[in-house]
Amino acid sequence: MTMVTIDAPTSTTLPVAHFAEGLVGFPDAHDYALFGGEGGVFEMLPTDDAGPGFVVAAAAVFFPGYHPVLDDATAQRLGLDDAGDALVLTIVTVGADVSVAHANLLAPVVVNTRTGRAEQVVLSGQDFPLRTPLGAN
């Protein structure tokens, strides 16, 4: 399934994102709420204290040419029948200076905006970079 570009929603329109397997390296936190959304930047915070929070950026806003392909098994795990239900978020690493921010295009977070089911998808064979400047300069 090829991800299409959709308008970035704001946090008020999004369900809590449920990660059945947690994030890579952070398996204990499963439920994250998304806050903000203005300018395509969200704060993704666990609903309990089971893990750290992350800054995520809507791929549609920052990387409109980015169209990762989900394999069938991933689409099935996320319950995604329609690419239009998928919100693709890139996890952002913010440096000491906020003008130095990098997005992870290799392993985006994909949220089924209809159900809240979410996963950090490690994209294999698509040559997307682990660290790409967010362009916040």
Add this chain to the structure above:
Amino acid sequence: MLVLSRRPYESFRIGHDVVITVLEVNGDKVRIGIDAPPQVQVHRQEIYDEVQRANADAAAASPSATTDLARAVRGATKGLPASAPASDADAASGADVVDGPGSPEN
């Protein structure tokens, strides 16, 4: 670590529903086929490690990072579109074959 010897086209099974098959041994490269249910994710170890490190770095950001970042990006230029082409590589169909890093698909 459990250590088993296998010849090409011999398999072993992990649990009830994961089957690992040695497909080919060629010099220092081994091709492995993995049959697993869709809920089981399969990753190349070194890629998984890299993503884990990147997540740990991202998690270290200060709580106010979002606000600062949102302010910084407001009105700033958009990021460059990723140039890598999307493909159906590694799309699951039957046994998934995982190659070593950087090795070309046959």
